Amino acid sequence: MAETTMAQALNLALRDALAEDPSVVVYGEDVGPLGGVFRVTDGLTAEFGEDRCFDSPLAEAGIVGTAVGMAMYGLRPVVEMQFDAFGYPAFEQVVSHVAKTRNRTRGRVSLPMVIRVPYGGGIGGVEHHSDSSEAYYAHTPGLRVVTPSTPADAYSMLREAVESPDPVVFLEPKRRYWTKGEVERGTRTEPMDRAVVRRRGSDVTLIAYGPTVATALETAEAAAAEGVGVEVVDLRGLSPFDDATVADSVRGTGRAVVVHEAPVFGGYGAEVAARVTERCFHYLEAPVLRVGGFDIPYPPPRLEEHHLPGVDRILDAIARLQWESRWVSPGARAGAAGEPLPVAEVGA
Amino acid sequence: MAETTMAQALNLALRDALAEDPSVVVYGEDVGPLGGVFRVTDGLTAEFGEDRCFDSPLAEAGIVGTAVGMAMYGLRPVVEMQFDAFGYPAFEQVVSHVAKTRNRTRGRVSLPMVIRVPYGGGIGGVEHHSDSSEAYYAHTPGLRVVTPSTPADAYSMLREAVESPDPVVFLEPKRRYWTKGEVERGTRTEPMDRAVVRRRGSDVTLIAYGPTVATALETAEAAAAEGVGVEVVDLRGLSPFDDATVADSVRGTGRAVVVHEAPVFGGYGAEVAARVTERCFHYLEAPVLRVGGFDIPYPPPRLEEHHLPGVDRILDAIARLQWESRWVSPGARAGAAGEPLPVAEVGA
Amino acid sequence: MERTDDRPDQASPPLPSLEPIRLVDQRGRRVDDPVHHSPDHAVLLRLLRGMVVGRRFDRQAGALARQGRLAVYPSSFGQEACQVGGVLAMRADDWLFPTYRDSVALVTRGVDPVGVLTLLRGDWHSGYDPNRYRCAPQCTPLATNAPHAVGLAHAARRAGSDLAALVMMGDGATSEGDAHEAYNFAAVWNAPVVFLVQNNQWAISVPVRKQSRAPTLAHKAIGYGMRGHHVDGNDAAAVYAVVSRALADARAGRGPAIVEARTYRMDPHTNSDAPQRYRDDAEVERWRARDPVDRLTALLRAEGRLDDAALAGFTQEGEELAADLRERMADEDAPDPDELFAHVLAAPTAQLTEQRAALRDEVRKEAGHG
Amino acid sequence: MERTDDRPDQASPPLPSLEPIRLVDQRGRRVDDPVHHSPDHAVLLRLLRGMVVGRRFDRQAGALARQGRLAVYPSSFGQEACQVGGVLAMRADDWLFPTYRDSVALVTRGVDPVGVLTLLRGDWHSGYDPNRYRCAPQCTPLATNAPHAVGLAHAARRAGSDLAALVMMGDGATSEGDAHEAYNFAAVWNAPVVFLVQNNQWAISVPVRKQSRAPTLAHKAIGYGMRGHHVDGNDAAAVYAVVSRALADARAGRGPAIVEARTYRMDPHTNSDAPQRYRDDAEVERWRARDPVDRLTALLRAEGRLDDAALAGFTQEGEELAADLRERMADEDAPDPDELFAHVLAAPTAQLTEQRAALRDEVRKEAGHG
Ligand SMILES: Cc1ncc(C[n+]2csc(CCOP(=O)(O)OP(=O)(O)O)c2C)c(N)n1
Ligand SMILES: Cc1ncc(C[n+]2csc(CCOP(=O)(O)OP(=O)(O)O)c2C)c(N)n1
Ligand SMILES: [Mg+2]
Numbered sequence A, B: 001m002a003e004t005t006m007a008q009a010l011n012l013a014l015r016d017a018l019a020e021d022p023s024v025v026v027y028g029e030d031v032g033p034l035g036g037v038f039r040v041t042d043g044l045t046a047e048f049g050e051d052r053c054f055d056s057p058l059a060e061a062g063i064v065g066t067a068v069g070m071a072m073y074g075l076r077p078v079v080e081m082q083f084d085a086f087g088y089p090a091f092e093q094v095v096s097h098v099a100k101t102r103n104r105t106r107g108r109v110s111l112p113m114v115i116r117v118p119y120g121g122g123i124g125g126v127e128h129h130s131d132s133s134e135a136y137y138a139h140t141p142g143l144r145v146v147t148p149s150t151p152a153d154a155y156s157m158l159r160e161a162v163e164s165p166d167p168v169v170f171l172e173p174k175r176r177y178w179t180k181g182e183v184e185r186g187t188r189t190e191p192m193d194r195a196v197v198r199r200r201g202s203d204v205t206l207i208a209y210g211p212t213v214a215t216a217l218e219t220a221e222a223a224a225a226e227g228v229g230v231e232v233v234d235l236r237g238l239s240p241f242d243d244a245t246v247a248d249s250v251r252g253t254g255r256a257v258v259v260h261e262a263p264v265f266g267g268y269g270a271e272v273a274a275r276v277t278e279r280c281f282h283y284l285e286a287p288v289l290r291v292g293g294f295d296i297p298y299p300p301p302r303l304e305e306h307h308l309p310g311v312d313r314i315l316d317a318i319a320r321l322q323w324e325s326r327w328v329s330p331g332a333r334a335g336a337a338g339e340p341l342p343v344a345e346v347g348a
Numbered sequence C, D: 001m002e003r004t005d006d007r008p009d010q011a012s013p014p015l016p017s018l019e020p021i022r023l024v025d026q027r028g029r030r031v032d033d034p035v036h037h038s039p040d041h042a043v044l045l046r047l048l049r050g051m052v053v054g055r056r057f058d059r060q061a062g063a064l065a066r067q068g069r070l071a072v073y074p075s076s077f078g079q080e081a082c083q084v085g086g087v088l089a090m091r092a093d094d095w096l097f098p099t100y101r102d103s104v105a106l107v108t109r110g111v112d113p114v115g116v117l118t119l120l121r122g123d124w125h126s127g128y129d130p131n132r133y134r135c136a137p138q139c140t141p142l143a144t145n146a147p148h149a150v151g152l153a154h155a156a157r158r159a160g161s162d163l164a165a166l167v168m169m170g171d172g173a174t175s176e177g178d179a180h181e182a183y184n185f186a187a188v189w190n191a192p193v194v195f196l197v198q199n200n201q202w203a204i205s206v207p208v209r210k211q212s213r214a215p216t217l218a219h220k221a222i223g224y225g226m227r228g229h230h231v232d233g234n235d236a237a238a239v240y241a242v243v244s245r246a247l248a249d250a251r252a253g254r255g256p257a258i259v260e261a262r263t264y265r266m267d268p269h270t271n272s273d274a275p276q277r278y279r280d281d282a283e284v285e286r287w288r289a290r291d292p293v294d295r296l297t298a299l300l301r302a303e304g305r306l307d308d309a310a311l312a313g314f315t316q317e318g319e320e321l322a323a324d325l326r327e328r329m330a331d332e333d334a335p336d337p338d339e340l341f342a343h344v345l346a347a348p349t350a351q352l353t354e355q356r357a358a359l360r361d362e363v364r365k366e367a368g369h370g
């Protein structure tokens, strides 16, 4: 198997979905001949015709609103918001219709549609090109909100999203579009609302999703060098939330840090921290900490490195997890999850 | 002083602001001759003229977007979104411009504007008339988000919001519009970003805001009858957050429940729970619980009573705060905050 | 590849007429129109019947609202010609996209009146099966149903169907961004949609002059390269004729259209509105003289096509509908709280199942106490 | 109280001409227009100078982008007549509302070229003082600057000023709901705003034919009861004349207007675009023959108003600007991370102060390591 980028994996998913199901249509701004500004829809118009993949007028509420109508007629529209912040004009349609139509009609009308949103920063984009808006969507009942972190998941989860009877906000971590990995066409990974443990470790759980999973794994590597066993959970599904997997991990480690790019205040990490604490209170050695963007508008490209949560900031948070107060040293708690790691103290 | 409803208090605040500052203008849908669907702008057009309080075309993005331009010119526009859910069409303007213009222009352009949003349920409104969207706004850096719970605060906080150099999303708990209280024109209560302890109690802190403050106080009354001392904190400012007041209270009681109407998942309560836990971890006897709406679209009027957090549901949450495990009985912890209350066990 | 050029390849569609298209004048006399022909007497009788029955339904719903049996009722009184004329112009397989105001349209379309009132009674957000009646749920956020219609109609056309969609919207709603985007998508995609704008002169308290400076709202069509038609909205024959033609054009691929029907909201915005704050009774009275039911009645009587018996039949039908409605709306069964969790997503999540269980518990406890 | 009526009290403004208003043809010969007069030679020379200098700026910025010194650059190449003509038609106290594409407009307006590029270099989101230049920040979310202009112009008029606002927007942006709402507010409020739509035929890869079925984008004005003007966007004289007149009308209370300037984006959308995927070079070449600079040069030369020395002077000015820009853009001082927290709200909050301190710590530690 050749290595595939996440963008290519998404492209393959759309290609296979279009080929297998004539009710799938792909549209949005520049998704036709151009193939999307990130080339996720590259070649789809050429292969499937203008009827299946096409450019629409430039209006996000119109794109989402017409997709609602198409889904009512039985199509499975997959629409793209070109960049995260350009999804805001469609907010009304998303919140008041996409999310609510099934409920409004007592289940008589379902909207099997996917809203693809390239989100997050780290690509040197100028203002409005690097927002992380997952918190807005995740707080909206009636939507499924998912985000892959690997090419294989990108393929599988997008296939699943297209097949879902529910509307899915599909958040694509744009700075991971060029990340490579093995992708087997047709192969499905875990269901999209399931969290996955990406690395075992016994001392602390890092909870990440989308663009920050790779950062969390890097952090785990760095921590391992200092003897701290970091377990990394990739949430994948943001709504609904996979309580079992996450709580399991945190009960095993007794410590947790959530990592995302969005501003921390009122961010998705708050939900993770709150619900993990509710479920794991007596297992926790320290409060669940959150590492994310500052509570500021997304910075200009030349300052974004300071804003994005990187390895150092995550390590700092891990260090603040009140290790000095622990009555059990790392490694001794390994029973629950994975191999014991060498005991070591992390700087206070 | 005569008793004043919250709607009247808001009206007085606008009246006084219009009278004192010629740069204040009030506009939106039906705020002119009709006086707004809740009569908050009643009589303003008659008193100050069409030039100062007027009806605009029916388009929320246009209303907020033109207010941005007016504020750029030096006016202080106060605009109304007729109901909470009808603010969504303006989301793009709010997130990408209202919140960001000061930052974008390095402080050269400030937008002293107020977006008034009647929010929350409990008035028997049909779909789209009872949403609680505070989480969307509170997660958006660059906005101040506040919500009063009493007529006196309504008056004072709206005056302060109008005078603020920052844009303020002013959330009005619509089902409390008819709540009465003393209002002294011209008198200011606490600053709008300050939380206030509405009732002292030593066993548990209820953290509420806007419409749920009254519910929390009722709950405290009911709990007192069973011998549990409930402290009630009214947040008032949702963003920025008053950490000092809230943490102080929770450190005193060791237990906390956040109450709001919005769906709990990804709601504002998650932020409260997460940050209180970060700051008070070692004082907490139990996880901070959240009581709110279910994770469903707002129900139709005949079912809303089941959705809204009421006294019973809050008492249930208090009962779940692991009293059985406590090593100190209520009252014995009273040192930190307020009078000791009679010791009593709350059902497990 | 696409090619751009330096000159448009098409001219503008003709401007809508300033004088609304009218086939029957206020006093019930026929008016000639160069383009539109009057529907035949059978259709005129169906229009009258629909308006008489619809009005009776509307009056009954208003009464239910005053009695507190509806959470709210936005009346159709005065707008029957638009709603009945628009709906009767539709084919059975066409789709209707109504607003909160269009109860009479839905009743005319055959939706169970109790289902029409489910939203307004507060039992649920919508009370009928959209697929069965080919009627979207009544839409409250203004103009947001318009792009849905465009998407549905475009999808249908793409699938080889020649159905068309009729969107109903108010004068106020045309100011919303979503109206614009829907008009534009429809035009660019050549989607078979007719936007029927019931210009009832008011958006709650705001007169249409504060909504738009266009001579007519139908003029908006020009900016999308669409046809715009300006019709007397109190003339059911004209509304029927214009909408029929517009639907026929749309389904034949000749493009979507905006039809502005100039009418009047005789009642307050809803039962909780206070119109005395913003409009004169004299204006209401002026419009009363243009009543759509009276007008068509006068015509049909003058032409000998309507006798007392026939009219009494329509009235009787309305009374039966009203009586049935009163009876069925008296049934006070509260909706089941379990349903709150039933339709959020296709399958229940752990989270929702847990919450449902918690609510069941609460309800059980309360019942125990009570 | 407001009164509604059953018939419009005004007719439509005239339809825009299908043939764009043109004062100078492609070969630099004068064309008569019944309404618009050519600006005098002094103005024509200013227009040419603005275009020559603006183009040189634009070419330099493009080079900086290729060198990686800008995060991105959306070029104005081919659109100089619109941007220079539009800006020179403004009064000093008027306000400009530009987009990301309008660098040449800003340079023409007198904004420091380094400030113009601050956004695109990625130092900050905007690099000039809007109040000083009466230029709003370059706007990226399409059409969202249009309502700002309407609000500002309305506020100014209300305060007794007769300033006007010029909004720049692209053909693609006209599809957005915000464009519609802004047009409508402007018309209803009679706000002194001119919407200059640079129809450069493409919205990234989407041709204007997929954006609108209207004969011209200027036809959109009709739906708002506004004037629409369709002008040759590569004829600086015509753009200047039409925008000047529209601004004069607007400030005199004769209403806002949409001016569509038909032009062409000669370069890729930005330096990272791949236009070979969606358009033919032949099309670009066709438009090259309509170059706005060549056209005005030819006219002025033919009329004996431009000699080699004068032209060399303009060129020289452009070279100086470019050299200065190169030099000042070479300065690689990174912006100060502290500033991230400085402008979020008027006064620092405890929360932000804490976060700033944490970041200072991080930066200090990293510097220590490095
Ligand atoms: C997006 C949105 N904003 C505001 C409202 C509140 N609202 C309900 S009806 C109404 C007036 C609508 O007027 P019009 O479109 O003319 O329809 P009519 O009620 O006259 O039939 C308003 C402002 C809404 N429903 N949706
Ligand atoms: C609301 C919004 N949606 C999408 C985009 C992404 N985008 C940037 S430029 C562009 C095309 C704009 O075309 P046009 O308005 O014709 O302006 P031009 O670039 O041709 O000057 C798009 C889709 C955006 N900036 N804002
Ligand atoms: Mg109306």
Ligand SMILES: [Mg+2]
Pocket: D170, D171, D172, D198, D199, D200, D201, D202, D203, D204
């Ligand atoms: Mg363009």
